Amino acid sequence: MEILVCVKRVPTVGGTIAVTPDGQQVDTRMSGWTISPHEECAVEEAVRITERLGGTVSVLTLGPEAAVAQLRDALALGAGRAVLLETDGREFGPIATAAAIAAEVRSRGYDLVLLGNEAADTGDYQVGVRLAHQLGWPVATGIKNLTVSAGGAVACREYRGAEETYRLPLPAVITVKEGINLPRYPSLPGRLRARRAQVERSPAPWRPEGLRKQALRVPAAAGRRAVILGHGTEAVPELVRVLGELGVLP
Amino acid sequence: MTALCLVELDGAEPADASLRAVTLARSLGTGVGAVLFGGAVPADTLAGYGVTDAYLVEPSAVAGYAPRAWARVLAGLIAQAGATAVLAAGTDRGHEVLAHLGAITGLPMAANCTEVTPHGPGAHRVVRHRWAGLLLEEAILEAPVALLTVAADAVQAAAAETPAPVAVHVRTAELADEDLRVLAVESPAGAGGASLATARVVVGGGRGVGGPDGFAPLEELAGLLGGVVGVSRVVTSEGWRPHRQQVGQTGTKITPEVYLACGISGAIQHVAGCAGARHIIAINTDPGAPIVARADYAVLGDLHQVVPALIEALRARRPGPA
Numbered sequence: 001m002e003i004l005v006c007v008k009r010v011p012t013v014g015g016t017i018a019v020t021p022d023g024q025q026v027d028t029r030m031s032g033w034t035i036s037p038h039e040e041c042a043v044e045e046a047v048r049i050t051e052r053l054g055g056t057v058s059v060l061t062l063g064p065e066a067a068v069a070q071l072r073d074a075l076a077l078g079a080g081r082a083v084l085l086e087t088d089g090r091e092f093g094p095i096a097t098a099a100a101i102a103a104e105v106r107s108r109g110y111d112l113v114l115l116g117n118e119a120a121d122t123g124d125y126q127v128g129v130r131l132a133h134q135l136g137w138p139v140a141t142g143i144k145n146l147t148v149s150a151g152g153a154v155a156c157r158e159y160r161g162a163e164e165t166y167r168l169p170l171p172a173v174i175t176v177k178e179g180i181n182l183p184r185y186p187s188l189p190g191r192l193r194a195r196r197a198q199v200e201r202s203p204a205p206w207r208p209e210g211l212r213k214q215a216l217r218v219p220a221a222a223g224r225r226a227v228i229l230g231h232g233t234e235a236v237p238e239l240v241r242v243l244g245e246l247g248v249l250p
Numbered sequence: 251m252t253a254l255c256l257v258e259l260d261g262a263e264p265a266d267a268s269l270r271a272v273t274l275a276r277s278l279g280t281g282v283g284a285v286l287f288g289g290a291v292p293a294d295t296l297a298g299y300g301v302t303d304a305y306l307v308e309p310s311a312v313a314g315y316a317p318r319a320w321a322r323v324l325a326g327l328i329a330q331a332g333a334t335a336v337l338a339a340g341t342d343r344g345h346e347v348l349a350h351l352g353a354i355t356g357l358p359m360a361a362n363c364t365e366v367t368p369h370g371p372g373a374h375r376v377v378r379h380r381w382a383g384l385l386l387e388e389a390i391l392e393a394p395v396a397l398l399t400v401a402a403d404a405v406q407a408a409a410a411e412t413p414a415p416v417a418v419h420v421r422t423a424e425l426a427d428e429d430l431r432v433l434a435v436e437s438p439a440g441a442g443g444a445s446l447a448t449a450r451v452v453v454g455g456g457r458g459v460g461g462p463d464g465f466a467p468l469e470e471l472a473g474l475l476g477g478v479v480g481v482s483r484v485v486t487s488e489g490w491r492p493h494r495q496q497v498g499q500t501g502t503k504i505t506p507e508v509y510l511a512c513g514i515s516g517a518i519q520h521v522a523g524c525a526g527a528r529h530i531i532a533i534n535t536d537p538g539a540p541i542v543a544r545a546d547y548a549v550l551g552d553l554h555q556v557v558p559a560l561i562e563a564l565r566a567r568r569p570g571p572a
Contacts, residue, residue, distance in 0.1 A: 013518050015540060017384045026385070037500045095358065118345075118361075120499065123380055125340075125361040125399070126349035133353035138432045141317075141349075142342045144493070157342065158494060160260075161445035164315070164434040178500040179486065179493025210358030210393040211376075216385050226532065226542050232551035233559040239531070240563050242547055246529055248451050248475055248508045250568070 001055035001148065003046040004108075006101055006115045006127075007039040007074055009067040023215035026121065035070045037178045038116030040077075044183035045176060046114055047078035049148050055111075056080045060104060062097055062204050064089055075194035076186035082197060085204040091122075093209035098130035100204040105135060110171060112153070117142045117175045128175035139173040140166040144180045251280040252303065252331050254324065256338040256347060263292050264299075266448065266505075267339035269407035271400040272299045275337045276410065277366060278374075283331050284416075287312055287320060293416045300410030303331070304418045312423055315343065315434040321350030323423045328355075328395055335366075335374070335396040344399050352397050359397035360389065364404045366396070379404065382499040382522035403503045403526025446495065446502045451477025451510070454497060454524070455485060458513020458534070458553055462490040467557045468512060474564045480504060482520045498523035512553040516541025533557070 011031045018027040035043070046057040059074035061067045062085040071082040085100045092100070105113060115128040132139030145156040145163075153168045157177075168174070186194070229238040243249050253275040258265040264272070264284075275282045281302040284291075291304045305327055312319045324336055324347070336351060338344030340362045352359040362379035364386070369375040373392045379401045380387045391398075446452065453472040455465055465479065472479045480497035481490070497504055499522040509527035514520060516532075516539055524530065525544075532545040533553045542548045549556055 013381070013384070015518060017381060017518055019385065026381075093358070121381060123361055123382060124359075125345035126352055126359055129346065129349035130353045133350070136428075140432060141346045159342065159434070160447070166432055166434060168432060179496065182487070182489065210391060211360050212390045212392065214388045214390060216380065216387050219383070219386050226545040226548040228537075229531075229547050229549050230551075231549075233555050235549040235551065236556065236559045236563050239547075239549055239556075239560060240567070242531070243475070243508065246508050248477075249564070250474065250476060 001053045002110045004058045004110045004113045005042045005046045006060050008036045008119045009063050009070045010036045010121045019216045036120040041180050042114040042176045043074045044181045072194040075197050076190040082199045084201045094124040094126045096207045098127050102134040113173045115175045117177045132173040138168045141175040143176045252283045253278045253280045253335040254283045254333045257284040257286050267402035270405045271337050271339040273408050274400045276300045297413045297416045298409050304416050306420050317346045318350045319429040320347045322429045325354050337398045340399040340402050357393050360391050361399045362401040363398045364401050403505050449478045450507050451475040452480045452506045454480045454511040456482040456514030457484050482514050515539045
């Protein structure tokens, strides 16, 4: 089973998120970088599939040279090969991103391409679907349970508290969500191997798209200032009164 | 001119998230055409929200949910209805169908919009979520037909001031085999219970709960309030609770009347999931916890004491068992 996993380098956000003074980017002076969470699970899922069925996990990212750090993180988790589609620092839209990935898929040949359901930062929700259309492959999105065999894939996701199931022939594109697995911690040998591994590089062509960012901003605070109802169990009568006021008591 | 809006059904009625999308569609100032797959047209409700036309795609044309087939139908309706925009709720299905529509038509798509206004011919100014709503992006969407999903936790559904009758059009679909290659097989298990995304009350538990055994009182409290339990990311990463209960950027985004956050510090990835709550009440030992700054009300104290006392008080209000 030859699997390609597409990951994205995104800032680590913990307690706050801020925008640079020109309003064009997230201020990353105080943050680190990580693989977007859904995609970390995609790497883990791919490694588990090849542990069972054999084959190779290739990991791909589209980004600047610095994104090699995230490729090495994926190699440490068990991916065997890494590809950087190198950008010139400009933000790629989903159409150009899908086109660049499609070119890599065509040049090598894969049975399965896994992506995150949406990137943590841009949240465009469409790269996987556009990629599938370019390749002429079936696609399922938002998957939280995946069973792959030589004959095809059975993919499940949540729908209004129920589970819906999709059956796909291979090759296919599948986008996954966090919760499909709990990613392993990288082993020490894995990390050492990742540090030495070769990364294949090719340039990614940027093109303008119809959705053009003007500015980013932090939403105005909702204007909430917590009313302290009290301390400990003494606050309970007041809490019950408030719940009643808000109309949620039976 | 019209804006088409994919309307998902919740039983016989439009899903709340879809009514939010219809509400945003009205701000385009065109007529609003609802597109429904199967079922009957809930014409009265749609009229109340300002829908002027309803396109009902016959169930025999597309059996069940097939995202690419739904997109193919929408692509056909764009020309028939003279649509300048197609909207859908920012749900799994909404995002997926519009992404397929974007791929079929070659049009760009803006996900999770909170505002949209016409911006000259062939363009719209949109405000949309990035980072699951922790940031807003102001953007220009230049396209002959604007494809938009609507951030369901940031736009309120509002009835129209002057409802008019809905003209119903029944459509059959012209589909290729490849449009039906990926179909949902729905399982009945779990359907019917209150879901995290639509619950009126969510009782949240975070690291402060202490471990997998600490959730029984939260479940009981949620039961008494007719709600469900949601948890923070650390709780699912630790394996204390299943991931489907996670509230957050990588879990479920909730829109309850009341979110009762117990022992949750309020990391930004969690806030992305609960910012759509109408009211937040925090129970936390730390008055400096970020969740307290985001809450409407706070009880400063240990959830292990406050929650059992609250349960007792709520039980005492109810007629006791015989």
